Amino acid sequence: MNKLFTCITITLALTACNATVKTNTTSITNIPETSVETPKNIIMVVADGMGPAYTTAYRYFKDDKTTAHIEETVFDRHLLGLSSTYPARESGYITDSAAGATALSAGIKTYNGAIAVDVNKKPVNTVLQWAKKQGKKTGVVVTSQVNHATPAAYITHNESRENYNAIADSYLDNGINTDLILGGGWKYFIREDRNLVSEYIQADFQYIDNYQAISQLAPQKPVLGLFAEVGLPAALDDSNPHRLSMMTKAATSHLANDNGFFLLVEASQVDWAGHGNDIASAMAEMDDLAKTMEYLELYVKNNPDTLVVLTADHSTGGLTVAANGKYIWQPALLHQIKKSPKTLAKQLAKSDLTQNEISTILNFEVSKLEAQQLQQAKYKGFEQREKYRNLSKTAQAKMKEPSVEKFMHKAVKRLIDSRTNTGWTSGGHTGIDVPIYALGKQHDIFSGQLDNTDIAEKLFSLLGKKQ
Ligand SMILES: [Zn+2]
Known part of the structure; x- marks a missing residue:
């Protein structure tokens, strides 16, 4: 009932909104309808494991105690709704990052462990792959290894997230569909049996393996950047604690082109801090994510033909702000x-x-x-x-x-x-709904109580795919 009501409200709001835009535009210029409604650039940000307690905690972590009020964060400014995260029926109510990412990338419910395949292990189309087919440039920026569950579920297909080498191989073997990949994972790309880095270079990619080289990328030439053996160092230990925002900045300028781009950005290690029940690392990862979102706010301001959506695949660790019956954090x-x-x-x-x-x-x-x-x-x-x-x-x-x-x-x-006085209820994932944030062109269609699959469906329809 509630969902139906939300749908009707959103549909009505959208119709009204589109009608106004169309009238204004046709009277001023002759821009084709699709260019009015479809954002040229789409940036999907996944904060792995970031349930609502993380953004709440981050607000108080950043609070300036010398002022009378509590300052709003970049997250507070763009909150639009909540998303359910449950996987396919056979995996119960609690998702893992693979099924969660597949819901966000392909708009389908699947079993835990699946990388963009359905419950019958059949590959399913993803928004990144679809965007590439529409002539957009595509990119992936993560703080995990680049063949980890979330990026993999946008780029490729596999029946199990554990098949790390096969997933890395498939990035090339299935036909390269990504113009930029930044993150960690030498271990999977430079192996005894195969050197994927040399193969990428043969495929006319530029390869970089240190942060300094990010500022000297040759424009137009696709890029593979791997900066660590597996995942990048934790934000607190990294030479650049804001490495996600630095990589995101580089990606947006590298991918910019007349046809637009689709970029996946993952704050991968919010989840790792959650699994470790580590509040210090969780806030440092959130700080990197906040800097990334603040940069994207500015990017949208300068490039209004851009949509940014941020959500989580699930919450991790059962983080609570205050614990043990004490009213303090x-x-x-x-x-x-x-x-x-x-x-x-x-x-x-x-x-x-x-x-x-x-x-x-x-x-x-x-x-x-x-x-x-x-x-x-x-x-x-x-x-x-x-x-x-x-x-x-x-x-x-x-x-x-x-x-x-x-x-x-x-x-x-x-x-x-x-x-x-921080509390944790689990070393794993929890099933609570996660927040949705969006800004830029068409951001308002992501409001209300949604399901994770709705997010992919909306992106597909913005990219012109008929369901
Ligand atoms: Zn996890």
């Missing part, structure tokens, strides 16, 4: 954390440290009790490792050697949670 501490908890844990695991030394590494004052808790986590790690080392070889083969760093990593994250 204190994100200020997060601004002092300059390295990821994983990197901090490595430094803390090295040797016995005093309370002061721990405070110096973490870049915030820890109490005597907190210092003791961190030391205890380290001893627990040593103890478990000793136990493992005393096992027989056959018993050892059945399990991984416990890592002291892992114990420390968990302890550092729990300390940050306790200081900020």
